[in-house]
Amino acid sequence: MKLNLNIVPLSSWLNTGKEPLIISGPCSAETEEQLLATAHLLAATGKVSVLRAGIWKPRTRPGEFEGIGSIGLEWLKRAKEETGLPTAVEVATAKHVEEALAAGVDILWVGARSTANPFTVQEIADALKGVDIPVLVKNPINPDLALWIGALERINNAGITKIGAIHRGFSSYEKTSFRNEPMWDLAIQLKAIAPELPMINDPSHICGNRELIPYIAQKALDLDMQGLMIESHIDPSVAWTDAKQQLTPAALAELADKLTLRKADSDNPVFDDQLATLRTEIDKLDTLIIQKIGERMKIVEKIGTFKRDNNVTILQITRWDEIVEKRTAMASALKLDKDFTVKFLELVHNESIRKQNEIMNTKPSVEV
Structure with missing residues (x-):
């Protein structure tokens, strides 16, 4: 079985010359100062290709910080102007798509909770019709390959050809060292049926803590994934969301320096x-x-x-x-x-x- 998607190569829409491809930024845009300071430090490392930030953050339970909202898009726009880094945000509704596009966001991604709901994915897909923008689709929370494939197909059917997948791990009843079990076999199955589909690994959400991120990041590259999405905050100890899994920009640069890049094929x-x-x-x-x-x-x-x-x-x-x-x-x-x-x-x-x-x-x- 091969997945029939109309896809243009990653290099044609995100060719920064940096290896590996790293998408990084805070889990949540909290204040303008926090986002800009983090963005400048990340840009200064020379390791980051895309600046990401959570603008809308639906949480598991109400009452927690659920994102700064649309004002954060203006901060992200300013960060892009000052650093030159293209930007990426998660969208979960048609309104999110419209506002992100209006703010000049360069890359959108569909989150794990959204991927699990075909109605939500279709709403996002409908809002993307006639738009030429890269869209990344995270795997659903539960280990369901069909849901992941279905979300990719819906986005692709809307005319989005600059499309990729994000492997962020899966929820599991079994308690392990990981926040979300990698279940590498599902990511490998998707790569097998859609070899042309770019795949980015999200070690931050797989690990849930910064100590395990280097291990997962290296394994993802060894499995021929095209890049990494790693959360970074100027001071993770005071982050409003997911503090334990965020790296400082300096720690991110150190991690990037230690990663080993291997070729997919040999010329020997x-x-x-x-x-x-x-x-x-x-x-x-x-x-x-x-x-x-x-x-x-x-x-x-x-x-x-x-x-x-x-x-x-x-x-x-x-x-x-x-x-x-x-x-x-x-x-x-x-x-x-x-x-x-x-x-x-x-x-x-x-x-x-x-x-x-x-x-x-x-x-x-x-x-x-």
Whole structure:
């Protein structure tokens, strides 16, 4: 499957000559002084390509600071005039789009909460018809690739060809070190079906704290993402929103200096030959693994038939616990990650249950 989007290359609408591409600025525009001071410091680093700022900030609960509102667009306009940095803001309604365009904002982005609601995305798309402006679409809060794709399609169908995606992580019931789980596999799936789609990583919202940002930023670049959106504040300790995940401009510059940029392809024939040889070995092993899983499922079908004929339930927890315990111990000895092993076993187990369930609901053939 390939996603059919009408897209122009990122280099044709945002070619600043800086690598990696960094979009940065405060989570929220709080005061004119705060925004201008942060903007000047970011511009002085020479690392930032685009200045971002939150103007409208719908929060999870009412009563918290929800953005300075339209006046912040005038501050952003002045910051652009004084620093020369193009600007970017989040829009969540048609009115936001109209006001941002009137203020000369250069790039718009659709936030995670908006992406999750097709009605909201369509309202934004309708407001963008006939407009030539870059639009970035964040992944939805929940891990739903179809919603992300749908939002991109709606914006693209409105005639926006300067379009990109922002990977900002996903909400998860499981509590980990991250504010939002990266779930890299979903971002990789989107890149696989839309390889021409620019993808920006948002380590600030993935991490929720500044300490983890360097790790996520580097991993995103290693996965061939085109840039980073990182929140920066002149003094994060007094930020009105998301204080823990914002960097000072100086810390941002230090982070940028430490990032390693790697090429998507090699121009070394020796490297290419060696890589091709190793990939051939991988292909052989993958084929063998799939064959063995197929053989395993044949045995599962026999077990399903045996259980049906003897009126025994499909799921037997003690057996499943035994499998997990023994296989993870073996995987650990082979230096395989435990989480990966458990997820793999769960996938195989779920398919085994599905096959047995089919057999359970099929009447045995009667011999005559």
